[in-house]
Amino acid sequence: xxxxxxxxxxxxxxxxxxxxxxxxxxxxxxxxxxxxxxxxxxxxxxxxxxxxxxxxxxxxxxxxxxxxxxxxxxxxxxxxxxxxxxxxxxxxxxxxxxxxxxxxxxxxxxxxxxxxxxxxxxxxxxxxxxxxxxxxxxxxxxxxxxxxxxxxxxxxxxxxxxxxxxxxxxxxxxxxxxxxxxxxxxxxxxxxxxxxxxxxxxxxxxxxxxxxxxxxxxxxxxxxxxxxxxxxxxxxxxxxxxxxxxxxxxxxxxxxxxxxxxxxxxxxxxxxxxxxxxxxxxxxxxxxxxxxxxxxxxxxxxxxxxxxxxxxxxxxxxxxxxxxxxxxxxxxx
Amino acid sequence: xxxxxxxxxxxxxxxxxxxxxxxxxxxxxxxxxxxxxxxxxxxxxxxxxxxxxxxxxxxxxxxxxxxxxxxxxxxxxxxxxxxxxxxxxxxxxxxxxxxxxxxxxxxxxxxxxxxxxxxxxxxxxxxxxxxxxxxxxxxxxxxxxxxxxxxxxxxxxxx
Numbered sequence: 001x002x003x004x005x006x007x008x009x010x011x012x013x014x015x016x017x018x019x020x021x022x023x024x025x026x027x028x029x030x031x032x033x034x035x036x037x038x039x040x041x042x043x044x045x046x047x048x049x050x051x052x053x054x055x056x057x058x059x060x061x062x063x064x065x066x067x068x069x070x071x072x073x074x075x076x077x078x079x080x081x082x083x084x085x086x087x088x089x090x091x092x093x094x095x096x097x098x099x100x101x102x103x104x105x106x107x108x109x110x111x112x113x114x115x116x117x118x119x120x121x122x123x124x125x126x127x128x129x130x131x132x133x134x135x136x137x138x139x140x141x142x143x144x145x146x147x148x149x150x151x152x153x154x155x156x157x158x159x160x161x162x163x164x165x166x167x168x169x170x171x172x173x174x175x176x177x178x179x180x181x182x183x184x185x186x187x188x189x190x191x192x193x194x195x196x197x198x199x200x201x202x203x204x205x206x207x208x209x210x211x212x213x214x215x216x217x218x219x220x221x222x223x224x225x226x227x228x229x230x231x232x233x234x235x236x237x238x239x240x241x242x243x244x245x246x247x248x249x250x251x252x253x254x255x256x257x258x259x260x261x262x263x264x265x266x267x268x269x270x271x272x273x274x275x276x277x278x279x280x281x282x283x284x285x286x287x288x289x290x291x292x293x294x295x296x297x298x299x300x301x302x303x304x305x306x307x308x309x310x311x312x313x314x315x316x317x318x319x320x321x322x323x324x325x326x327x328x329x330x331x332x333x
Numbered sequence: 334x335x336x337x338x339x340x341x342x343x344x345x346x347x348x349x350x351x352x353x354x355x356x357x358x359x360x361x362x363x364x365x366x367x368x369x370x371x372x373x374x375x376x377x378x379x380x381x382x383x384x385x386x387x388x389x390x391x392x393x394x395x396x397x398x399x400x401x402x403x404x405x406x407x408x409x410x411x412x413x414x415x416x417x418x419x420x421x422x423x424x425x426x427x428x429x430x431x432x433x434x435x436x437x438x439x440x441x442x443x444x445x446x447x448x449x450x451x452x453x454x455x456x457x458x459x460x461x462x463x464x465x466x467x468x469x470x471x472x473x474x475x476x477x478x479x480x481x482x483x484x485x486x487x488x489x490x491x492x
Contacts, residue, residue, distance in 0.1 A: 153420050193341075206349060
């Protein structure tokens, strides 16, 4: 049900009956290693290309989420997924393997929450009984497509971020046990004219702020309603800009409940500059770490604001600025 | 960003960019320069040592020793790239590893490795010069311009 200007309130409160997170070697050394279902020590995952490795990550996350719910893939009506590859090949190729009717989404790194919001909408509108939502990214596959070859010796500035190698999936259902999706706020594109692909945090922060403010305005609630508000992949730079921007606009979120998936996933001594990024960042942190904490009872109400930078390598070379977006999903238990 | 570019921005964008700039960590330019100087100098010293070895112990003159010296540096650079070490050194050293011939070797080797999965012809062959291609194009072009200037000066009876 539409509430306010851009927020869906799901009256039936769709349930995330199971979820899975799969990561790579760098994530295995990270701060949230225990929250992953599978961790791979090889960035190739035994495949002969990095693109195939990413597909493998996503397949494994999806299959694990389905089997954790003691279901078969035939029982799932729709699969909604997104990733960073051109023509979202990781998602479509995974859909080929799964054989579940498929809807592809692209919102760059915000795809994780875009797919979850749409899955919840399908369930809430009784268009399906079970929908699988997922997102993935692979560090090297993303670097190869968006930046330079991995072994190329370019010095990265302190504002650069590290794309997470990982995939997360959540199975959303009408009824069952588990955390419930209560509402979602769909973001609009915000472009502050930034052009530096090594400073995505600063580019995406205004989009996150716009969606967060819209969420509270539409629902007429206060940040203190939530136990945790986590942005997707703003990193250190974007997170502090977003906090200060919210402060400036008079919507202060207490620092103890405001965090960022890109800050949570790695340890401080890992060389990730400003933090993690990519679809896999918000997907693995949400479907792994945060949902686990909810199940343990540490968190009751959380808001995930997945942020995406909608640039292409071509638009960047043509000196276009970076349009950014953020989608917020509220999960309660 | 230059002021020319900023004029195209709306006041809201401009205000945000100024606001964000204050919060962003700056590139450590002085530290980067010192590291680049040290590492770049070290690589050049190594090159000098190699040249001396070629002249002293092998049958090379100062002029002919240049080729094997570059070749050794290129081989070392490509091996380090292949073993995945070069990019870590480069993150520390910056322009120190990028400017000498080691950087050029790295651009070619890294692109070739990266696109191996797309096959030898369209992958390795087609992408090997992806980064280094512009160095060759503008290198050759500026050599051409310099040569024309030199010929013109000679023709005018100068130098």
